[in-house]
Amino acid sequence: xxEIHPGDLDDLARGAGILGTGGGGDPxxxxxxxxxxxxxxxxxxxxxxxxxxxxxxxxxxSGMGAPTVSVEKLPACTEEVTALRALxxxxxxxxxxxxxxxxxxxxxxxxxVAAARTGLxxxxxxxxxxxxxxxxxxxxxxxxxxxAPMAVADDKGNTLVIDGVSDLWSERLARTACVEMGCxxxxxxxxxxxxxxxxxxxxxxxxxxxxxxxxxxxxxxxxADPVASAARLxxxxxxxxxxxxxxxxxxxxxxxxxxxxxxxxGGDRGRALELSFQNEHLLARRDGAVIxxxxxxxxxxxxxxxxxxxxxxxxxxxxxxxxxxxxxxxxLTPGGLELAGPRYFGYDCDHxxxxxA
Amino acid sequence: xxEIHPGDLDDLARGAGILGTGGGGDPxxxxxxxxxxxxxxxxxxxxxxxxxxxxxxxxxxSGMGAPTVSVEKLPACTEEVTALRALxxxxxxxxxxxxxxxxxxxxxxxxxVAAARTGLxxxxxxxxxxxxxxxxxxxxxxxxxxxAPMAVADDKGNTLVIDGVSDLWSERLARTACVEMGCxxxxxxxxxxxxxxxxxxxxxxxxxxxxxxxxxxxxxxxxADPVASAARLxxxxxxxxxxxxxxxxxxxxxxxxxxxxxxxxGGDRGRALELSFQNEHLLARRDGAVIxxxxxxxxxxxxxxxxxxxxxxxxxxxxxxxxxxxxxxxxLTPGGLELAGPRYFGYDCDHxxxxxA
Numbered sequence: 001x002x003e004i005h006p007g008d009l010d011d012l013a014r015g016a017g018i019l020g021t022g023g024g025g026d027p028x029x030x031x032x033x034x035x036x037x038x039x040x041x042x043x044x045x046x047x048x049x050x051x052x053x054x055x056x057x058x059x060x061x062s063g064m065g066a067p068t069v070s071v072e073k074l075p076a077c078t079e080e081v082t083a084l085r086a087l088x089x090x091x092x093x094x095x096x097x098x099x100x101x102x103x104x105x106x107x108x109x110x111x112x113v114a115a116a117r118t119g120l121x122x123x124x125x126x127x128x129x130x131x132x133x134x135x136x137x138x139x140x141x142x143x144x145x146x147x148a149p150m151a152v153a154d155d156k157g158n159t160l161v162i163d164g165v166s167d168l169w170s171e172r173l174a175r176t177a178c179v180e181m182g183c184x185x186x187x188x189x190x191x192x193x194x195x196x197x198x199x200x201x202x203x204x205x206x207x208x209x210x211x212x213x214x215x216x217x218x219x220x221x222x223x224a225d226p227v228a229s230a231a232r233l234x235x236x237x238x239x240x241x242x243x244x245x246x247x248x249x250x251x252x253x254x255x256x257x258x259x260x261x262x263x264x265x266g267g268d269r270g271r272a273l274e275l276s277f278q279n280e281h282l283l284a285r286r287d288g289a290v291i292x293x294x295x296x297x298x299x300x301x302x303x304x305x306x307x308x309x310x311x312x313x314x315x316x317x318x319x320x321x322x323x324x325x326x327x328x329x330x331x332l333t334p335g336g337l338e339l340a341g342p343r344y345f346g347y348d349c350d351h352x353x354x355x356x357a
Numbered sequence: 358x359x360e361i362h363p364g365d366l367d368d369l370a371r372g373a374g375i376l377g378t379g380g381g382g383d384p385x386x387x388x389x390x391x392x393x394x395x396x397x398x399x400x401x402x403x404x405x406x407x408x409x410x411x412x413x414x415x416x417x418x419s420g421m422g423a424p425t426v427s428v429e430k431l432p433a434c435t436e437e438v439t440a441l442r443a444l445x446x447x448x449x450x451x452x453x454x455x456x457x458x459x460x461x462x463x464x465x466x467x468x469x470v471a472a473a474r475t476g477l478x479x480x481x482x483x484x485x486x487x488x489x490x491x492x493x494x495x496x497x498x499x500x501x502x503x504x505a506p507m508a509v510a511d512d513k514g515n516t517l518v519i520d521g522v523s524d525l526w527s528e529r530l531a532r533t534a535c536v537e538m539g540c541x542x543x544x545x546x547x548x549x550x551x552x553x554x555x556x557x558x559x560x561x562x563x564x565x566x567x568x569x570x571x572x573x574x575x576x577x578x579x580x581a582d583p584v585a586s587a588a589r590l591x592x593x594x595x596x597x598x599x600x601x602x603x604x605x606x607x608x609x610x611x612x613x614x615x616x617x618x619x620x621x622x623g624g625d626r627g628r629a630l631e632l633s634f635q636n637e638h639l640l641a642r643r644d645g646a647v648i649x650x651x652x653x654x655x656x657x658x659x660x661x662x663x664x665x666x667x668x669x670x671x672x673x674x675x676x677x678x679x680x681x682x683x684x685x686x687x688x689l690t691p692g693g694l695e696l697a698g699p700r701y702f703g704y705d706c707d708h709x710x711x712x713x714a
Contacts, residue, residue, distance in 0.1 A: 090447065158520065158522050159520045160517055161447070161517065164515050180533045181530070
């Protein structure tokens with residue numbers, strides 16, 4: 001158990017931005033929103049999974065929408081608590097703990113906004129160990145936890161409580177509402193008991209994100225290679241260092257979808273890497289061959305600074321390094337791949353193991 | 358207070374189909390669904406507004422969607438009760454009475470389906486005195502009753518509880534969910550106390566519908582003019598007798614929208630009438646001039662039989678008579694016209710009084 005103060009969020013947001021594999025929202029925005037909430041309402045307590053009582057009511061807090069929208073349409077920061085209260089009303093009981101459903105720039109921070117405003121503790125863990133674009137793509141789903149009941153709230157005060165017959169239906173209904181509400185909303189969902197957390201969550205990912213953010217910052221300060229430091233911590237492998245030469249991006253169906261082409265520089269001169277994304281990076285092709293796929297992490301970092309580059313932040317000329325890093329092993333089970341493997345997203349290939357360094 | 362048995366629904370459905378001004382769903386389908394529910398679960402009690410206790414919890418039950426869809430995708434008849442239960446859970450109390458939100462072929466019958474299955478009585482009245490396409494177009498809205506909280510359920514078992522910041526937002530969010538759910542869903546909403554019914558509802562419209570249906574049937578049996586009998590009962594005026602020569606219809610945004618052109622026959626030879634509709638008939642132009650507009654009732658009846666013709670039932674060659682009939686006077690107040698006057702629907706004209714016979 002420890003207290004999170006505004007200054008603690010710099011490293012955390014940076015690391016979560018890297019783990020978010022291009023999605024989960026802008027880390028800078030997320031950090032500012034959480035810092036403001038903590039300054040106004042006081043520090044947030046983070047607890048380990050083993051510190052949560054078995055009968056606790058743990059609620060996941062997140063933002064849903066297209067990150068291309070959320071960089072312009074900032075949350076009012078009331079949505080998280082509005083969604084939480086609507087869910088609690090439906091449940092007939094109060095939440096005792098909040099948890100991020102995914103790590104990512106904005107979505108690792110959303111629970112801190114709600115936690116600061118409600119005084120509830122945040123659990124150190126998340127439901128993915130990365131970020132994914134759709135609500136049903138959660139490890140708790142593999143142990144029978146459902147996304148529904150799912151409360152959705154917008155900045156105007158509209159709320160919905162969705163009880164889908166499946167996680168896919170909950171996602172579908174929440175997504176259409178999200179688009180109608182302006183493509184950036186807050187959700188409270190995936191209610192878990194404390195004794196489900198060990199099997200349902202990826203543990204200690206907030207700590208991992210903070211370590212990752214610190215490693216990058218320290219390497220930069222020491223004039224070392226921040227990207228190499230991040231790769232080491234993640235057990236990841238460099239897929240390409242180069243510059244962005246083409247980005248095609250559109251906001252459709254409530255997502256930021258597109259492709260980016262990178263041209264290798266330095267030792268990678270002559271090589272090309274193509275990234276396909278739907279909020280998050282999902283597939284990397286190097287010189288035409290698939291070398292990394294969802295559910296493994298495909299992380300784009302600024303080559304000089306090691307700062308995460310989100311899919312909505314990709315732009316021509318940016319000098320970046322793309323890392324591949326292994327996902328939580330549960331994602332590679334048949335159930336995990338069905339939820340978030342490349343075929344779910346329409347790619348005509350199976351998951352391929354990451355290349356060895 | 359009286360009991361409604363399956364045989365009572367023939368006249369009621371016919372009359373409600375006429376009052377539904379082309380919308381509110383197919384009367385034949387509606388009747389069959391309600392008759393089956395009553396056969397399976399027992400008769401339904403109908404009570405007058407003055408028989409409802411002041412502290413009663415009255416819930417409106419209706420179908421939402423495009424009638425072009427609901428004629429093919431029949432309700433499972435579980436949706437009404439699923440929606441009602443979701444709303445009751447949200448309210449934290451049980452409904453004591455059900456009421457139609459509008460009269461119309463399917464929507465006058467939906468409360469009977471729910472009433473048969475739950476044993477609750479149905480209030481003799483409705484929220485419009487006709488049918489309208491959008492959820493916020495209700496007279497209770499003029500006395501401060503809100504559509505929200507609004508529960509929506511589909512045939513698959515998906516439910517949503519919507520709490521919009523305005524009736525327009527509730528409509529918008531329900532409509533997008535409705536489209537995603539297959540364009541034909543059931544709703545439980547517009548919660549009223551018993552003491553709000555007198556000011557909020559149009560009284561005795563179920564009785565009026567039944568009288569209207571009986572009048573038409575009896576005139577037909579007596580080889581009299583069933584359309585003239587209906588017009589007399591409604592205080593309505595004949596706008597044109599003719600045949601349908603053109604129908605343009607599309608299902609878009611969750612509605613059946615379009616236009617129909619009628620060519621006069623008999624005494625109306627040489628005249629033409631154009632009807633514009635969005636689920637319901639909203640505007641009639643005779644020989645190019647607007648002669649009837651929403652919120653007045655524009656009813657299309659089969660000239661020979663007096664049976665109501667819904668907007669989705671309009672087809673080339675059909676011999677019909679179009680009646681105009683006065684709406685409830687509250688619709689002609691500024692608030693009523695703002696909700697459902699011709700300008701709301703995008704027509705560049707004000708409400709015009711119906712021609713005198």
